[in-house]
Amino acid sequence: MVDTEDRAELQLAHGRLVRGPGYAAAPRPTRQLLARVGAMLKLRERARYYVHAAGVVAPDGRAWLLTGESGCGKSTLTYALARGGWPVLGDDGVVLERGPRGVTVHGWREPLRVSIELEAWFPELSQQESRVDWQDDRHRVDVNAAFAKRATIGGVVVLERGERDALSPLPPTAALAMLVRQSTFLLLTDDHARSHLALLRHLIECVPCFRLVHTSAQLNAVHATILSVAT
Amino acid sequence: MTRYRIVPDALSASLSDGAVLLHLYTKRYFSLNETGSRIWSLLEQQATDDEIVDALVREFDVEKPEATRAVNQLLGDLVAEQLIEPISG
Numbered sequence: 001m002v003d004t005e006d007r008a009e010l011q012l013a014h015g016r017l018v019r020g021p022g023y024a025a026a027p028r029p030t031r032q033l034l035a036r037v038g039a040m041l042k043l044r045e046r047a048r049y050y051v052h053a054a055g056v057v058a059p060d061g062r063a064w065l066l067t068g069e070s071g072c073g074k075s076t077l078t079y080a081l082a083r084g085g086w087p088v089l090g091d092d093g094v095v096l097e098r099g100p101r102g103v104t105v106h107g108w109r110e111p112l113r114v115s116i117e118l119e120a121w122f123p124e125l126s127q128q129e130s131r132v133d134w135q136d137d138r139h140r141v142d143v144n145a146a147f148a149k150r151a152t153i154g155g156v157v158v159l160e161r162g163e164r165d166a167l168s169p170l171p172p173t174a175a176l177a178m179l180v181r182q183s184t185f186l187l188l189t190d191d192h193a194r195s196h197l198a199l200l201r202h203l204i205e206c207v208p209c210f211r212l213v214h215t216s217a218q219l220n221a222v223h224a225t226i227l228s229v230a231t
Numbered sequence: 232m233t234r235y236r237i238v239p240d241a242l243s244a245s246l247s248d249g250a251v252l253l254h255l256y257t258k259r260y261f262s263l264n265e266t267g268s269r270i271w272s273l274l275e276q277q278a279t280d281d282e283i284v285d286a287l288v289r290e291f292d293v294e295k296p297e298a299t300r301a302v303n304q305l306l307g308d309l310v311a312e313q314l315i316e317p318i319s320g
Contacts, residue, residue, distance in 0.1 A: 173249035177262045180251055187258050194242055197253065201244035 003030050010034040012041050040095075044185055048097045048106065049196045052182040054078040055089030055105050055151075058230055062154025063089060063105040067182050072159040073214060077222050079114045079143055083122065084223045087148035088112060096153075096199055103153040103203045113140040121219040154230060155207045162213035167225055175209035176200060232279045235306065235315040243271060254314055261312065263305075266291060270305055274315060280306060 002009045002020075008030050009020030017038045023031060040050040053067035054074040066074050078091040090108040097104045115138045119125035128141045158170055158178050179200045180186060186196045210229060212218070218225060237243075240255040250268035253260040263271060266287065273283045280302055287298040309315045 171248045172246040173251060173262050173264075176244060176246060176251045177260065180253060180260050186253070187255060193255055197242050197244050197251075201246065201251075204246060 003034055006030045008034060010038050012038055012045075017042060040185060041188075043095055044192050044196070047192075047195060047199075048095045049183065049192075049199055050093055050095050050108065050185060051179060051200075052093055052184070053179070054091045055094035055107070056081045056086045057089065057148045057151045058086060058154060058226065060154070060230065061151060062230065063094075063148075063151035064154055064226055064230075065094065065105065065156045066159055067156065067178055068159035071161070073161055073218075074159060075112065075114055075140075076118060077159065077214070077218060079112060079122070079145065080219045080222050081226075082112065082145035085146075086223065087146045089148050089151065096203065098199050098202060099152070101152055102206045103199065104150050105153055106150045107147055109147050111142040112145045114143055115139055116141050118219070121216065153203060153207050155226070156204070156209040157226065158209070158211045160211065160213045161215075163215065164213065165215055165217055165221070165225075166211075166213045167229065168211050170209040170211045172204050172209065174211075176204045179204070232281045234277060234279045234318045235274055235310075236277075236318050237274055237315050238313060241314045243275075245272065252314055254312065257313060259312060261314075266301065267305055270302060274309075 003026065006022065006026040008022040008026035010023055011018045011020045043050065053065045055063050055065055056078055057063055066077060068074060075091045078088055082088050089105055090110065091112045092110065093108045095106040095108055097106060116125055116129060116132045117139060125141065132139050132141045156175055158175065183196065183200065186193055208229065208231065212225065242253045242255065244251050245268055249265055250263045250271055251260060252263065270283055273286055284295065284298045284302050287293055287302065288295050
């Protein structure tokens with residue numbers, strides 16, 4: 001992996017991450033980014049696949065993936081669920097692994113961040129104004145949440161912002177297409193691509209998939225919305 | 232009568248309502264409906280275009296001219312997207 005801007009390199013060789021030219025001298029954020037991608041690739045060699053989706057654990061112990069295009073509300077609804085006591089597996093990415101009882105969703109723990117502009121719905125954010133990242137387009141702030149390490153998959157929800165709230169079944173092919181779109185490493189041309197795609201297909205075959213078109217009303221209702229279709 | 236080969240860089244995943252195809256080098260992905268998915272599975276079995284049309288007429292409620300048009304359209308799209316290529320000879 002090469003960061004072309006800072007000319008820093010991190011290599012994955014025989015299952016180990018090795019610092020390459022420019023890595024030690026690169027700025028910390030660059031090293032962190034390379035290390036993050038390196039960890040994802042290392043997991044891939046162990047048949048654990050990173051997917052760009054949020055993950056939460058419902059009261060029955062099952063994991064729900066929330067996915068969709070950038071800005072679809074993954075982080076916001078993840079935090080809404082976390083406030084209601086649903087442990088978080090990740091708000092921007094999780095790791096999938098095929099297991100004996102379906103697909104296991106492993107947590108990818110990174111700070112949960114939501115926009116300070118949501119304080120009308122999440123009043124506790126008003127105490128965080130001094131910690132807002134104003135350089136960030138969405139003016140986000142790190143928030144606290146309980147994290148889970150792993151859970152067996154229970155369902156998939158593809159999120160879309162809209163003018164009316166509506167939850168509807170999503171055809172399997174449409175759900176798989178969305179997960180493929182959110183799985184960048186699937187496109188690496190190595191021996192893992194086929195097993196990665198096979199895992200995503202297996203996941204879709206295992207669990208129900210839905211499309212949730214949502215408004216801000218879901219900030220208070222998303223728990224009940226998901227529970228209404230959880231089997 | 233033409234036979235086609237699925238290129239090695241094409242990945243596919245079939246589901247109950249269709250299939251998703253992915254080309255590893257062009258980085259493009261495609262969704263197929265149930266009929267398209269059946270055509271893809273016949274391509275995997277190295278069926279010719281004529282054999283694919285015959286199979287669709289047998290298996291779906293479709294007349295031969297319509298099936299021929301649909302098969303030619305999809306095969307043309309798949310060739311254009313470099314997911315399959317005609318086998319010469």
